[in-house]
Amino acid sequence: MRGFLDSLLSLAVAIAVGAVVAYISGYNPLLVYYSMFVVPFTDVVYVTSALATATPIILTGLTFALGLKAGLFNIGAEGQTYMGALGAVIASYLAASALALPLSFVIGISLAVAWAMVPALLKAYRGVNEVVSTIMMNWIAYWLVIMEASTTFSNPMQPSETIKMPPSARLTPLVPGTSLTAGFFVAVAAALLVYWLLERSVIGYELTAAGLNPVAARIAGIPQSRVVIYSFLLGGVTSGVAGVLQVAAMPPSYSLATNLANVYGLGLDGITAAMLGRGNPLGTLLAALFLGLMEEGARHMQALAMTPFEFVKVLQGIMILVIAVRMLELWRRR
Amino acid sequence: MEAALVLLTQTIHAAVPILLAAVGEILTERSGVVNIGLEGLMLIGAFVGVLVGDVAGSGLIGVAAAWAVGLLLGLLHGAIAVYIRGDQLVAGVAMNLFGAGLVAYGIQAVWHVAGYRQTPSWALVDINAMTVLAFAVAGAMWYILSRTRLGVAIRASGEDPEAAYSVGIDVFKIRLFSTAVGASLASLGGAYLSLAYLSVVTKDISAGRGFIALADVVFANWNPLLAIAGALVFGFFDALSYWLQIFGVARYEVTRMLPYIATLLVVAGVIGRAKPPRALGKPFRKE
Amino acid sequence: MIVLREIHKVFPDGTYALRGVTLELKAGEVLGLLGENGAGKTTLMKILSGIYEPTRGAIEIDGRPVRFRSARDAMREGIAMVHQHLSLVEELTPLENIALLEGPSLGGLGKLLRGKVEAIARSLGFEVEWDRPVGELPLGVRQRIEIVKALYLGARVLILDEPTSLLSPPEVKSLLDIVKRLKAEGRAVVFITHKIPEVLPVADRIAVLRRGEKVGEYPPSVGPDVLVEAMVGKLKSWTLGREGEPSDVVLSVEDLWVYDRGRPLLQGVNLSVRRREVHALVGVEGNGQEALVDALVGLRRPARGSIRAGGLVAYIPDDRHGRALVLDLPLVHNAVLGIHRRFSRAGLFDWAGARRFAAKLIEEFSIVAPGPDAPARSLSGGNQQKLVVGRELSKRADLLIAHQPTRGLDVATTEYVHKLLVDVRNAGAGVLLVSSDLDEALKLADTVSVIYRGRVVLNKPAREATVEEIGRAMAGL
């Protein structure tokens, strides 16, 4: 509850500061916020689009939240998402039937988990700081996937895309004319599952204890290596799923853009969501839905208020900055 | 021979932004504060440098502005870390998100182009002058930290703030000051990128250099002189990647991976020997 | 003359540490300040040295009221304190530590400083390696550096907080000589301790604190008995009935070597613990006890040697916050920490079972807590320790490692924990008691070992060992 109030407060501050930024840059703040927060609710197509936007953010948010629980700063969702998407593309290349869908998940998740395991093992056995290693893995993934997407798996018909998911393997819109697919429910289910796992399983207990006091945990027979590996493993799975869905459940293209446009920045959005949601999987879910709404709104803002889409990222940065300050606590301390 | 010389020059030039950010972070961390927002600070520095340099018609003013903005943002991070005792890692991540958002937004809002702006010729600064400056800063930082009473106070604040405070060192001020100056150097590194080295500002111009600088800090075991060596290693792979590309030895994408792979390997090899300041990242409170 | 008048101190967490203490201090005298752990000695002196501000009450110097807002203010009046946990920065050299006193500036460390510092050390009759990191110097030397620091600042009043707790007996003797020299120079010294025999030879006057109140002031001539009763009041102690004799070995350590960044912490330790035995490992703090315990519980990898523990190991660490509890989690979570796998039902947590278990611990060890869902942080120190002790004992382990298990506890809880340790022994387990409190060790032990500079230098049945003998072994003689 307190976390929720903190997040609301951070939103208020971000909106206030953002208004100044928008005004200085010559945009009308009222129109900016109207198009960002009101317009998305005016049409069911917009609402479903917001949910579709939120889908991968929920999943990458879970990656970061799982890290936070265990006291780790896992910034690697970005690269793991690329790898998941690459997995879906590889599956489309291998199978031209409905089989490509399950195969996408198998290959995508495997690649993402493999990508997550490098920093996890480096942390567990060499003590390498995970912030640095995950970022390096992100950049390596970035160039690797760009290379693969524009060579082996490129689409001869459309040079800016990879080959497409076979039609029978696609997750198509549940309501025709919208972009909402079953992928959204996969993401929500993942959040519920992660929440349940953390609360009810022994591994969840161990991650929580180790995240709060690693030394006491080690003495209690919970080695840091196990904690790091499980946390990164589960995180790799959710990010991998995010990447797969960005290809398999992404109308109309059902492919990966060769400049990675449909996966770029999702890992960072996930960090924002997890922080706004205070590292709690359900909080992360809520926050991701909110971010999806903001980004849908930002598209309207671009059209109506002529404001650059990235304005929404400025707002999010400010929100997290305020979260870092923990304003309410500051208040109470006086 | 000539080729080797060119490669060396390029190595040194590629090392500069990493060196500046790493030396700044060494100062910050030696005082006990972690700032993982270097990437965001570099981005903002690159952007502000071009923006102000363009308007003022002088690259030097652009550099100064970038440095000053970095100092202000460092004060903000320092205030959060030191006085408010907020979460330093979260604040650092926020700085990265904010920087990425602000610069992408700013490039659009100011120049009405998507994510890419050539630095106008009147805003460029001499790359060699900035290179010399960066190495001088590293040397000066080493001297200050190891040989002066200020340095002793900074190190004491990062190792054992309670002890430092008990003999009258204002740990809060020392940390705030160190964090601000440290951040300003990262921002300066960003200005170097856009005003001297790459002559362009893009929304991802820093390309992970802020994090490579974090790796360099560990590699250097928090010693500014060793940070020079580390920055040169990373700079070498950066320079090498362009060479391999020019000579068509490997695909463009493969060569671009090289600095990151090198960083990963170096960090994996070196850690364990490195010893961070004892109170690193731990907020200090009186009593 | 300095007067502390009617000093009260209430900490932000509500602890009422001092309840109207009045104390005088004259130049050229040594005041012994005696009291049990937690009596308020340190708090009182931190108020005099400007670290804490009193909640109520006044400080007067030569009849003039003063108010200290920081240690700096007190130093300006010539008052300096050498803390129990020394306030030297271990990574800096002694010289750099003293340079810190001059405040930050771009100036160098200076030759003048060095000359002055060396002169002070010489006047007190000792030598220091000025250019090695303090962390590499023995604790006794560090304490002297602290004294030099105080005198460098021109201290006329020197407060030594439990100065002997870090020292071996011969080092204690030379410290007492230093105290006498300081007194002869006309300085006032406050000597804080909870060990009576230490104050008797140096103090001119002894003030006793109990539970935040001054019980009285005595001349040293009153003798120990009066002082004991003043300190602790009438004490009801448990009888520690030992049953049975030590039998088969449950822990055997052979030729154990542990290094920390090239520095040897343990140099071939041999040790064994048997069932029905309390084996006390005593030594001055910092002689390798921590490294040994860390190796035993798997926090440190030995470079050489073997550790064989037969069966389940329970562990009561010296630092319960850092090592035994997760303060931000509820009591239930903490009650099962380390035995949590017993509550696994096909990978899922049996929270109902854990809750029942926690309730049983609360009951059995009379832990005062709001309930099983209260955060561990909200428990008082003594109840946190009971929780840890209770949890570890309920493991029914074959070996119990107890490291300073009563540090910081009140007298009643200390007695209770002592009884529990002997109960564990009588029930057939082996107990390794690592303690720097010789009295505690001798009270409980069947066997005593002394550790000095990473080696076990003495090992004997407790009833055959004399205090003098152990003291000398602790000093490496």
Ligand SMILES: Nc1ncnc2c1ncn2[C@@H]1O[C@H](COP(=O)(O)OP(=O)(O)O)[C@@H](O)[C@H]1O
């Ligand atoms: N900073 C603090 N906050 C809260 N309680 C404290 C603090 N310091 C000491 N206390 C409490 O005050 C009482 C007196 O402590 P202290 O002066 O350290 O005793 P002594 O030095 O005689 O052993 C103890 O109950 C202790 O727990």
Ligand SMILES: [Mg+2]
């Ligand atoms: Mg004390």
